[in-house]
Amino acid sequence: MDTILSAYETDCSAGPKYRAVASAIRTAITAGTLAPGDRLPPVRDLAWRLGITPGTVARAYTLLTDDGTVQGEVGRGTFVARRAPPDAGAAVEWVPRANPAEDADRIALFGPSVPDMGQAALIHNAFARLAARPADDLLNYPSRARYAPARQAVVRWLEGVTLGPLDHEDLVLCHGGQSGVSMVMQTVLRGPRPVVMVEALSYPGFRRAADLLRAEVVPVPMDAHGIVPEALDEIAQAQGGQLLCTSPEVHNPTGLMTPTHRREAIAEVARRRGFHVLEDDCYRLGPQAGPAYRALLPGTGWYVTSLSKGLTPALRVGFAVAPRDQAAGLRRSAEHGFFGLSRPLADLVEDLLGRPETRAVMSAIRAEYGRYVRVAVNVLGAFDLTWRDDVPFVWLNLPAGWRAAAFVQAAEAQGVQLRTADDFALRDGAAPHAVRIAVNAQVSLASFAAAMERVRALLDEPPERIAV
Structure with missing residues (x-):
């Protein structure tokens, strides 16, 4: 009980007292003072030692029971759970992974595909932390x-x-x-x-x-x-x-x-x-x-x-x-x-946006996108290209005489899927002969570069049916 008392004195100055009690008990479990299977002090005894009401301690025990840290047994008391609470397991770590199985002969560049620079692990860990929140957060309308x-x-x-x-x-x-x-x-x-x-x-x-x-x-x-x-x-x-x-x-x-x-x-x-x-x-x-x-x-x-x-x-x-x-x-x-x-999604937003790791991951995503954009520029830079290294697509104005719809068809025949300017114009609006090339950072850089080479080959030597 002494470890709980010491931790409570540290935590009780900020936030509700019942949360400070729950935090003190978790601290004792982490420190090893309370082991799985140990019995917690009776509610009235702990309340007397802490100088708070029994109701406050009971609420803390309920919070810990809801998140799986402790277990109540009728007629026997409350015990430290023999299984680890949801947020006590090892965090999921991001490990750079090889690109998933991909068809190097076909690559979709309709819209940007975000690379995994650690955000999947961040989200997994956030869900684990959210699993420890009180059950009543999941029982009411937003x-x-x-x-x-x-x-x-x-x-x-x-x-x-x-x-x-x-x-x-x-x-x-x-x-x-x-x-x-x-x-x-x-x-x-x-x-x-x-x-x-x-x-x-x-x-x-x-x-x-x-x-x-x-x-x-x-x-x-x-x-x-x-x-x-x-x-x-x-x-x-x-x-x-x-x-x-x-x-x-x-x-x-x-x-x-x-x-x-x-x-x-x-x-x-x-x-x-x-x-x-x-x-x-x-x-x-x-x-x-x-x-x-x-x-x-x-x-x-x-x-x-x-x-x-x-x-x-x-x-x-x-x-x-x-x-x-x-x-x-x-x-x-x-x-x-x-x-x-939904409440879990709103809580996830609160968790992710409050963590400095999230900004670091987003900076890494931006940098990774930039690597792909620079490959596109290196291959297609001789043409009328609009680009920025922090934008996950490039805009290609086709040379005079080209028709965007036919160009996209020819690109798809080469295994590269693009979008024409017509997709962004109103139904009866005029559109330039241009295409948007999105960055697919979920394929290897080599596969992306090969796709850009196929696009350049079409630009260099257009089939007769495309040129007018």
Whole structure:
């Protein structure tokens, strides 16, 4: 009991007393003072020695019973469990692994495939820690109050992003970036046929979310810096646009970045015409290049990001951030739509985003992506290529006379699957003859390089049916 008393005196100054008691008992078990099968002091005896109520000790025993640290036996007392609690086993360690079995003759480059740089082990270990949480966390519907720690972890995670004043109540946890886009549209759009404006080439998820809400989607012309403000002004006035969806940090599919002066000009148009701006920041892996529209437009700027591109798409976790006076509407869209993330997933977000190892792993993922991008540039650099080493795809404008659809067919015949610019244009919109080549970092670098060589061979000697 002396070890429990000593550990309790150390822990009792912070947090609830029952958690301090539970922590003190765990400390005694870790130190070996309490061994598997040892009987814990009776509740009243321990309460008297600690100077607290029996109810507090009973609650601590319940917590330890729920997470498997101790076992209660009717008529005999409470004993240290003979099996290790879920979080006491050896942590899963990341071991660099060979690429999984791959077909070197066929490689899919439709979308980025994230390399495992230790995030799988991080997630395994996080789930093990979560298994030790109290059972009552798994028996109730989600609520805003219960998810406050997870939202606060997201706010700390976003500290390096220029978003303007940000409180955890301004954001909602969602099922990936696409879920966030849909929630913002549900919150903002009004009327029977609202108008959503998008870049002439843009993330297809924008128009899919708009289609679900029976909104009309209107393309806005672009140049090398992104949306053309003068064209946006004319379209917003003529069409009555309510929402602009844009990706200024990493434009999907071209990889371009909209500089600050252009963002400010676009924000001025939004203020003058009274529409909202939704920024999709899911593809940014490196430092932010300019202020988010939420900072430029405090009342009408929205921000969405996710963990899919920088950590793993398997979790399907994203974050939607509302302007301060629009947060209640965003919460309502989430609560009326799906009640919120499952409790284990929200707890996983809190755990992962609070660990420095997660940032280190994401830096390693970014660096690994960069290795693949540089291979693509080394092989295809003689052509009209747009790239950045912290963006997991490159954009290839085909030489004059080429047709993108036929080029992609020829590439697939060579075992390389690509996406054309048509996939990012509206159904009746014009698209350049270009392709997006995504980084598949789940195949070996040698296989990726071989795929790039096959693409270059097509560019160097096009079949007669492709050239015009």
